[in-house]
Amino acid sequence: xxPKDLSFIxxxxxxxxxxxxDTDERVTGLCQQxxxxxxRKKDLPNVAAVCVxxxxxxxxxxxxxxxxxxxxxxxxxxxxxxxxxxxxxxxxSYVVLEGADEVDMVISRGKFLEGKYGEVAEEIRAVKxxxxxxxxKVILETGExxxxxxxxxxxxxxxxxxxxxxxTSTGKIQPAATPDAFLVMLDTISEFHRIxxxxxxxxxxxxxxxx
Numbered sequence: 001x002x003p004k005d006l007s008f009i010x011x012x013x014x015x016x017x018x019x020x021x022d023t024d025e026r027v028t029g030l031c032q033q034x035x036x037x038x039x040r041k042k043d044l045p046n047v048a049a050v051c052v053x054x055x056x057x058x059x060x061x062x063x064x065x066x067x068x069x070x071x072x073x074x075x076x077x078x079x080x081x082x083x084x085x086x087x088x089x090x091x092x093s094y095v096v097l098e099g100a101d102e103v104d105m106v107i108s109r110g111k112f113l114e115g116k117y118g119e120v121a122e123e124i125r126a127v128k129x130x131x132x133x134x135x136x137k138v139i140l141e142t143g144e145x146x147x148x149x150x151x152x153x154x155x156x157x158x159x160x161x162x163x164x165x166x167x168t169s170t171g172k173i174q175p176a177a178t179p180d181a182f183l184v185m186l187d188t189i190s191e192f193h194r195i196x197x198x199x200x201x202x203x204x205x206x207x208x209x210x211x
Contacts, residue, residue, distance in 0.1 A: 010037060011045040014072055014203070018053060018079075018171065027056045031063035049102060053078075054091055057098035070101035072137070076127060079141075079170035081106040085123055092130040102135040103127070106170060107154060109144045117157055124161035137165035137203060142181035143173050151181050155188035159200055169206035176206020 015034045017026055030050055037046045049070035052060050057073050064071055073095035076088040092103055105127050112120050128136050138158040142151050155166055166185050169176035182204055189200050 007043070007045055011048060013047045014049045014051045014205075015047050016051040016171070016205075018051065018074060022053060022056065024056075024059055027052055027059055028063055031060055031069070034069045035064065035067045051102075051104065054095045054098075057095050057100055061099040071099060072102040072104055073098075073100040074104045074106075074170075076105040076123075078104070078106050078139075079172040081108050082110070085126060088123070089126060089130050092127055096131060096134050100134060102137060102165075103131050104137045104139055104167060106139045106141060107158065109141055112150070112154060112157075113144075113146070117153070120154075121157050121161045124158055124163065128162035135164040136162065137167045137201075138163040139167040139170055139205070140181075140185070141170055141173065142168050142178070142185075143175040143206075148180060148184050151184045152188055155185050156192070159188065159192045159198075163200060165201040165203055167203040167205055169204075171206035173206075177204040 015030055017030050034047050034050045037044050046067065046069050049072040050060055050064060051072040051074065054073050054075060057071065061071050075091045075095055077083040077091070088105070092105070095103060105124070107120055108123060124138060140151065140154045140158065145151050145154055158166055166189065168181055168185065182202070185202055189202060193199055
């Protein structure tokens with residue numbers, strides 16, 4: 001089953017470039033790479049999506065046109081999340097208008113660590129509303145949450161507020177994704193499904209850079 005397992009892993013990967021030095025050429029190349037796996041070998045799938053900054057959404061959408069590769073865009077002042085809710089919602093609305101299939105938001109970790117859980121939840125609900133039918137991935141930045149109890153609490157808040165996916169990290173700090181954080185998030189998703197019947201996905205992110 002190993003070839004099938006590897007194909008499945010490939011099919012759920014988001015190829016990502018989220019650097020200050022990103023260029024049109026780099027984004028175009030990433031899109032071409034994302035669409036090229038299926039042509040290299042019979043029965044080999046393409047990756048699930050390409051993830052870019054909002055400014056590259058129009059270019060990436062154009063490059064990916066006609067393929068089965070989705071466009072994911074980070075938003076809400078990625079990676080810090082340190083701007084007003086009004087600005088966050090404008091950024092989300094922009095990437096949705098430009099054709100994003102998925103939006104990756106970051107939670108306000110400062111507010112969370114202050115115990116302002118209601119404000120964190122309201123931001124997620126507002127972003128989910130701005131997404132409409134577009135999938136919302138909520139990045140917890142688990143490396144900044146200080147404890148497994150906080151990771152559990154943040155996961156519960158995000159799921160209750162409408163997250164379609166939980167995502168561990170931005171990839172901009174260390175530690176990024178860890179087995180402990182991932183397990184806590186999976187357990188929370190499982191319990192949420194048992195209680196509500198709603199399914200949510202999970203994404204490990206951060207530190208995965210080698211081809």
